[in-house]
Amino acid sequence: MLHYSVVGTNDVLKSRRFYSAVLPILGLTSSFEDERETVFAPAGGGLEDAQFIVKRPFDGQTAFAGNGTTIGFKANRIADVKAVHAAALAAGGHCAGAPGPRDYADNIYMAYFRDLDGNKIAVVYFSPTPLTLAERQTI
Numbered sequence: 001m002l003h004y005s006v007v008g009t010n011d012v013l014k015s016r017r018f019y020s021a022v023l024p025i026l027g028l029t030s031s032f033e034d035e036r037e038t039v040f041a042p043a044g045g046g047l048e049d050a051q052f053i054v055k056r057p058f059d060g061q062t063a064f065a066g067n068g069t070t071i072g073f074k075a076n077r078i079a080d081v082k083a084v085h086a087a088a089l090a091a092g093g094h095c096a097g098a099p100g101p102r103d104y105a106d107n108i109y110m111a112y113f114r115d116l117d118g119n120k121i122a123v124v125y126f127s128p129t130p131l132t133l134a135e136r137q138t139i
Contacts, residue, residue: 004051005071007119008063012038015054018116021091025083026073026123028052065118072122078109078135084123085111096120100137106130 009015016038020030023040032039037055052071057063075081082099089095097112109131110124127135 002050004053006053006055007065007071007115007117008057009054009115009117010056010063011116012036012054012056014116018088018091018093019052019054022084022087022093023052023073025080025087026075028073063117065114065120070112070120070122072124075123075125078125078127081109081111081123081125085113088113088115088121092116093121097122101131101135109135 012035016030016033019038019040023029024043027042028040029043030038031041031045031051037053040052040054041049052073073084075084078099085095085099093113093115095112096114097110099111100109102108102110107127107130108124109127110122112120112122114120
């Protein structure tokens, strides 16, 4: 199991605002902030809990999105997938795949977006049963 994921940013404050508008929908809040980074973790969690970190690169060079890199977050409901995607777009992110079912499984509903630095983020809901016709409808 992953313990943490890190994406680079060129503007910590803008990224902090962006993710602070998006991640609480999934139960993640800022647990540590300084001028170089923001750490998001489950509300009330500690250092041992899974974390998502947005930070300036250690080498001081410009941050850029990795080609082929995607960070995925698990959602508990289809409504959360839609809400996260909408919040990301409202906060200045860009759509990289609208909310909806995907062809590779009959129980997956997900969305993709790119953050302010171009990092690709996915939000996915796994239904315990195949999605209904209504659930298979996109936004």
